Amino acid sequence: MSGDLAIRNVRILGGPTVDLVIRGGRIAAIGVGLAAPGIPALDGKGRLLLPGLVESHTHLDKTLWGLPWRPNSAGPTLKDYIENERRILREVTVPIARRAGGLLEACIARGTLHFRSHIDIDPEFGLAHVEAMLALRERYRDIAEMQFVVFPQTGLLIRPGTAALMEEAIKLGVETVGGLDPAGIDRDPIRHLETVFGLAGKYGRGVDIHLHDREESGVWQIERIADFTAATGLKGKVMVSHAYCLGQVPRARIEALAQRLADLEISLMTSAPADTEIPPATWLREIGVNICCGSDGIRDAWSPFGNGDMLERAMLLAYRLDWSKDEMLAAALATVTDNGARALGLHDYGIAVGHEANLVLVEAETIGDAVVRRPAERTVIARGKVVAKDGKFIDSRL
Amino acid sequence: MSGDLAIRNVRILGGPTVDLVIRGGRIAAIGVGLAAPGIPALDGKGRLLLPGLVESHTHLDKTLWGLPWRPNSAGPTLKDYIENERRILREVTVPIARRAGGLLEACIARGTLHFRSHIDIDPEFGLAHVEAMLALRERYRDIAEMQFVVFPQTGLLIRPGTAALMEEAIKLGVETVGGLDPAGIDRDPIRHLETVFGLAGKYGRGVDIHLHDREESGVWQIERIADFTAATGLKGKVMVSHAYCLGQVPRARIEALAQRLADLEISLMTSAPADTEIPPATWLREIGVNICCGSDGIRDAWSPFGNGDMLERAMLLAYRLDWSKDEMLAAALATVTDNGARALGLHDYGIAVGHEANLVLVEAETIGDAVVRRPAERTVIARGKVVAKDGKFIDSRL
Numbered sequence: 001m002s003g004d005l006a007i008r009n010v011r012i013l014g015g016p017t018v019d020l021v022i023r024g025g026r027i028a029a030i031g032v033g034l035a036a037p038g039i040p041a042l043d044g045k046g047r048l049l050l051p052g053l054v055e056s057h058t059h060l061d062k063t064l065w066g067l068p069w070r071p072n073s074a075g076p077t078l079k080d081y082i083e084n085e086r087r088i089l090r091e092v093t094v095p096i097a098r099r100a101g102g103l104l105e106a107c108i109a110r111g112t113l114h115f116r117s118h119i120d121i122d123p124e125f126g127l128a129h130v131e132a133m134l135a136l137r138e139r140y141r142d143i144a145e146m147q148f149v150v151f152p153q154t155g156l157l158i159r160p161g162t163a164a165l166m167e168e169a170i171k172l173g174v175e176t177v178g179g180l181d182p183a184g185i186d187r188d189p190i191r192h193l194e195t196v197f198g199l200a201g202k203y204g205r206g207v208d209i210h211l212h213d214r215e216e217s218g219v220w221q222i223e224r225i226a227d228f229t230a231a232t233g234l235k236g237k238v239m240v241s242h243a244y245c246l247g248q249v250p251r252a253r254i255e256a257l258a259q260r261l262a263d264l265e266i267s268l269m270t271s272a273p274a275d276t277e278i279p280p281a282t283w284l285r286e287i288g289v290n291i292c293c294g295s296d297g298i299r300d301a302w303s304p305f306g307n308g309d310m311l312e313r314a315m316l317l318a319y320r321l322d323w324s325k326d327e328m329l330a331a332a333l334a335t336v337t338d339n340g341a342r343a344l345g346l347h348d349y350g351i352a353v354g355h356e357a358n359l360v361l362v363e364a365e366t367i368g369d370a371v372v373r374r375p376a377e378r379t380v381i382a383r384g385k386v387v388a389k390d391g392k393f394i395d396s397r398l
Numbered sequence: 399m400s401g402d403l404a405i406r407n408v409r410i411l412g413g414p415t416v417d418l419v420i421r422g423g424r425i426a427a428i429g430v431g432l433a434a435p436g437i438p439a440l441d442g443k444g445r446l447l448l449p450g451l452v453e454s455h456t457h458l459d460k461t462l463w464g465l466p467w468r469p470n471s472a473g474p475t476l477k478d479y480i481e482n483e484r485r486i487l488r489e490v491t492v493p494i495a496r497r498a499g500g501l502l503e504a505c506i507a508r509g510t511l512h513f514r515s516h517i518d519i520d521p522e523f524g525l526a527h528v529e530a531m532l533a534l535r536e537r538y539r540d541i542a543e544m545q546f547v548v549f550p551q552t553g554l555l556i557r558p559g560t561a562a563l564m565e566e567a568i569k570l571g572v573e574t575v576g577g578l579d580p581a582g583i584d585r586d587p588i589r590h591l592e593t594v595f596g597l598a599g600k601y602g603r604g605v606d607i608h609l610h611d612r613e614e615s616g617v618w619q620i621e622r623i624a625d626f627t628a629a630t631g632l633k634g635k636v637m638v639s640h641a642y643c644l645g646q647v648p649r650a651r652i653e654a655l656a657q658r659l660a661d662l663e664i665s666l667m668t669s670a671p672a673d674t675e676i677p678p679a680t681w682l683r684e685i686g687v688n689i690c691c692g693s694d695g696i697r698d699a700w701s702p703f704g705n706g707d708m709l710e711r712a713m714l715l716a717y718r719l720d721w722s723k724d725e726m727l728a729a730a731l732a733t734v735t736d737n738g739a740r741a742l743g744l745h746d747y748g749i750a751v752g753h754e755a756n757l758v759l760v761e762a763e764t765i766g767d768a769v770v771r772r773p774a775e776r777t778v779i780a781r782g783k784v785v786a787k788d789g790k791f792i793d794s795r796l
Contacts, residue, residue, distance in 0.1 A: 069764045071724040274672035275720035303722055304770045305713075315703075316717075322673035324701055326469040366467045372702045376774060 003384030005357070006036035010044030012351050014366045017046060022357040025383030030353055042379070042386065044361055048370055050333070051350050052113030052358030052382070053310035054340025057208075057241050057269045057294025059151075060117040060136075061096050061129040062089065065103035065299050072304050078184070078212060082154055085301035086124070096132035097139075098398060103298060104140060105393040107308035111360035111380050113144055116208070116294070116344050118151035118178055121169055123161040130169045139397055143382040145358075147344060149208045151178035156195060157186045163195050170203050179209035182224075183217055189224060197228040206237035206345070208269075211245070218245025219254060226260045236265035239343055241294070243268050246284075247277030262288035267343035271296040272317040282321055285331060292343040293317055293335040310336035311362075311374040318371060329368035357384040401782030403755070404434035408442030410749050412764045415444060420755040423781030428751060440777070440784065442759055446768055448731070449748050450511030450756030450780070451708035452738025455606075455639050455667045455692025457549075458515045458534075459494050459527040460487065463501035463697050470702050476582070476610060480552055483699035484522070494530035495537075496796060501696060502538060503791040505706035509758035509778050511542055514606070514692070514742050516549035516576055519563040528567045537795055541780040543756075545742060547606045549576035554593060555584045561593050568601050577607035580622075581615055587622060595626040604635035604743070606667075609643070616643025617652060624658045634663035637741055639692070641666050644682075645675030660686035665741035669694040670715040680719055683729060690741045691715055691733040708734035709760075709772040716769060727766035755782040 003025030011017055012030070021029040021036045062085065064070055074084045092099075107115070119129045130150065137146045150169040152162045156179065166177065177200045182192035200207045209225060211218055222240055229238045246254055246268070261268070267290040270278045281291045293313045298306035311333075317323070318332040341349035348355045363377035364370035380388035387394055401423030409415055410428070419427040419434045460483065462468060472482045490497075505513070517527050528548065535544045548567040550560045554577065564575065575598045580590035598605045607623060609616055620638055627636045644652055644666070659666065665688040668676045679689045691711045696704035709731075715721070716730040739747035746753045761775035762768035778786035785792055 069767050071766070072722040074722070274714075274718040299770075304727070304766055305717060305722070307771065316672075319703060319714075320672040324470040324472070324703070329702070368469070368702055369467050372697075373705065 003357070004039045005381065005384045005386075006034065006039045006041040007044050007049070007359070007361075007381070008041055009046055010049040010361060011046060012049045014048055020049075020357070022384040025357055025385075027351065027353050027355050027357050030351070048362045048364045048367070049351065050111070050360045050362060050370070051337050052360060052380070053111045053336050054114040054292070054344065054346070055107060055112045055294055055308070055310055055336075056116050056239075056292040056340040056343055057271065057296060058115065058117050058308070059120075059297045059300065060100040060103055060115070061119050061133050062300045063099050063103045063298050064088075064092065064301065065099050065106065067092070067094060067099065074302055078181075081302055086154070088301040096129060097136055100133065100136055101139070101398050103308060104136065104144065105396055105398065108144055108380060108382070109388040109391050109393040110307070110309040110311070111362070111378050112308060112310050113358040113380070113382055114341065114344065114346055114349070115144060115146045116149060116176070117146060118149040118208070118210075119169070119174065120151055120153040121162065121165040122154050123159055123165070126165060127168055127172065130172060130174060134173055143387050145346065147176065148174040149176040149178040150174045151210070152180055155180065155185050156192055157188050163199070167199060170199065170205060176206045176208050179207065181211060181213050182209070182221055184213040189221055193224055193228050197232045197234070200234060200237075201232045206239070207234060208239040208241060210241050211243050213245060215245055215248045218243065219249055219257065222246070222261075223257055226257065226264055226266060229264045229266055237345065238264070239267045239269055241269040243270070243279050244277050246279035251280060251283065258284055258287055258289055265290065267292055267339070269294050269343065270317065272313060272320045274316070274320055278320065281317070282323070282328075290339050290342050291335055292340040309374060311370060314371045315374055326366070326368050329371045332371050333367050358382055401755070402437045403779065403782045403784075404432065404437045404439040405442050405447070405757070405759075405779070406439055407444055408447040408759060409444060410447045412446055418447075418755070420782035423755055423783075425749065425751050425753050425755050428749070446760045446762045446765070447749065448509070448758045448760060448768070449735050450758060450778070451509045451734050452512040452690070452742065452744070453505060453510045453692055453706065453708055453734075454514050454637075454690040454738040454741055455669065455694060456513065456515050456706070457518075457695045457698065458498040458501055458513070459517050459531050460698045461497050461501045461696050462486075462490065462699065463497050463504065465490070465492060465497070472700055476579075479700055484552070486699040494527060495534055498531065498534055499537070499796050501706060502534065502542065503794055503796065506542060506778060506780070507786040507789050507791040508705070508707040508709070509760070509776050510706060510708050511756040511778070511780055512739065512742065512744055512747070513542060513544045514547060514574070515544060516547040516606070516608075517567070517572065518549055518551040519560065519567055520552050521557055521559040521563070524563060525566055525570065528570060528572060532571055541785050543744065545574065546572040547574040547576040548572045549608070550578055553578065553583050554590055555586050561597070565597060568597065568603060574604045574606050577605065579609060579611050580607070580619055582611040587619055591622055591626050595630045595632070598632060598635075599630050604637070605632060606637040606639060608639050609641050611643060613643055613646045616641065617647055617655065620644070620659075621655055624655065624662055624664060627662045627664055635743065636662070637665045637667055639667040641668070641677050642675050644677035649678060649681065656682055656685055656687055663688065665690055665737070667692050667741065668715065670711060670718045672714070672718055676718065679715070680721070680726075688737050688740050689733055690738040707772060709768060712769045713772055724764070724766050727769045730769050731765050756780055
């Protein structure tokens with residue numbers, strides 16, 4: 001694949017109609033009536049052009065995508081969810097390559113080209129998920145930009161051997177060090193954070209911590225995460241995922257903390273759940289905290305919901321927060337584009353000359369229209385090559 | 399159109415594979431390997447067969463469907479929303495027939511065949527919306543079952559002349575008497591309810607009241623609605639729409655009231671908003687309160703959201719309430735099928751011999767799969783005739 005393509009007659013983020021010329025997978029020119037002799041042309045038909053969407057938090061390795069419907073059997077406590085999943089994943093015989101690969105192709109077909117996926121490690125199955133996901137990344141390397149977080153799903157300190165597995169995973173190529181409820185699950189928050197930030201410091205990596213712990217407990221832990229971020233010089237490289245607690249305490253309680261999150265460039269990830277509180281994103285955004293969105297688990301043992309459509313995730317966030325004005329619908333889109341790119345430290349992101357041509361053409365009138373309507377009619381272009389059309393991934397690699 | 403059709407190889411609500419024979423628009427037989435000589439046949443390909451979906455609360459007359467994107471300019475107070483809408487509808491020149499008709503066709507294309515739509519009346523424009531909607535109903539009478547509520551959007555008592563317009567609308571053929579925040583908007587709750595229930599009693603109609611009023615104020619008004627329902631003998635014919643207040647007070651406060659709602663068969667309608675509280679449907683359902691779903695306004699001056707897809711509405715409710723188990727995903731589907739039919743007093747509803755053949759074929763494995771995935775691949779059959787396929791309405795009447 002050459003990665004040469006002229007895209008005619010598109011509106012970048014709803015702007016005026018222009019052409020793009022892509023050479024060698026990168027945007028070579030943006031303008032009106034550009035000549036592009038000898039390059040295949042795609043008629044954009046006046047559609048909206050968006051940068052490739054960003055999935056900031058998912059768990060591809062654990063999906064049951066493509067398997068027969070399985071009645072959800074999880075809960076009610078977080079521990080029950082974890083144990084239920086372990087049981088189910090022991091039973092499933094379809095390999096990760098097929099489940100995660102199928103889901104990855106479905107996500108790409110909806111326009112996502114940049115992923116952060118958490119990968120379970122566990123003394124029971126060791127690095128099996130890591131190895132499968134690293135192989136998957138290789139298989140789609142020319143299409144999707146994937147980064148991984150090593151994730152101690154069953155606990156870190158409470159599961160001896162887990163920290164060593166995390167270190168192994170990082171040596172194998174996993175970028176980011178994960179954590180999970182330092183107090184609620186691991187029951188020793190400071191040692192948990194010392195371990196996570198210690199690994200990050202040793203290997204020069206970022207940190208991404210799942211935080212479900214509630215109210216004051218959760219807020220206190222985010223304060224400690226900020227402390228560790230400052231102490232280890234990891235400004236701009238830390239994410240707190242979920243952080244329901246920030247929506248569970250009065251705003252006055254977190255005003256100073258929110259300013260620290262902005263200053264330390266600690267991103268917050270939400271999947272926009274509607275059955276629990278979420279961080280007060282309208283206000284946090286105003287003071288400069290970076291908010292991005294992720295699907296979290298998609299069709300897995302935790303939940304039957306999800307389809308990997310990041311336009312739908314932006315809609316769910318806007319719906320959750322009553323973001324109805326154009327400015328706020330654009331803010332919702334940003335959580336699955338620019339903010340995600342910022343959180344994941346993506347270079348080269350966005351529609352600009354010199355950047356990789358990772359693009360989604362959407363049959364929509366405006367950004368707001370794209371977010372609320374989430375049209376199925378999309379053409380996905382990865383590094384100058386059309387990889388999906390109308391929801392269908394072209395040339396499956398399963 | 400004859401309304402004769404054999405549908406082969408479908409799974410009713412996910413049950414075993416069967417055939418249906420439809421004659422004269424009604425289900426004549428359900429069984430395995432049915433003979434149906436001389437009748438056109440449709441291969442269901444093993445898909446899920448659902449009854450036509452029920453939209454229990456929308457505002458077709460006010461939609462801006464099909465118009466160019468209009469940035470939302472509403473709010474912040476309820477009164478601001480109302481005034482903003484009045485201003486916009488004064489400016490819009492595309493007639494209701496085209497806007498509401500376009501939306502109606504889109505809803506039908508997604509499988510909705512039964513509608514309750516509120517219609518604004520107002521001293522400013524009188525019965526214009528009513529007349530347009532009655533004409534629209536006629537135009538689609540052979541496909542969609544539509545019932546109307548006369549809705550005093552700008553207030554009843556505070557807008558002199560409104561009660562007389564409501565009575566006129568009922569005489570013209572509107573079925574149900576509407577109300578709106580008897581305390582918060584009309585500022586005289588008892589006279590408001592006397593007027594609404596008085597009209598209902600005089601003409602033998604049902605009642606459907608929009609209730610946005612919050613917390614104790616809202617709960618107190620629902621108690622009064624129950625009083626009026628009992629006093630006027632309207633058991634089974636009353637709906638309270640929205641009723642956020644029931645999710646805003648402790649459960650203990652509404653235990654007796656909830657039992658009265660069940661006993662008086664007062665239905666609750668929610669659009670499953672995620673930015674405010676909703677009635678505690680998991681518990682209310684257990685004690686027998688009928689909960690149904692509506693889209694509320696779709697792409698109108700109130701909100702840019704909505705697409706009329708009742709499977710999506712069921713998903714949003716399930717997502718809102720963490721209904722992930724199969725039983726609860728079926729409960730979510732029921733809010734847009736059986737519960738809606740019960741709330742609207744539909745006869746003939748459901749997939750059974752003798753009933754009208756109003757059906758949706760969905761490319762889904764189970765009810766849960768249909769709700770979480772909302773496949774676009776649907777075939778919609780109204781009274782034995784295929785009226786829509788794959789999201790496209792056949793033979794538009796616009």
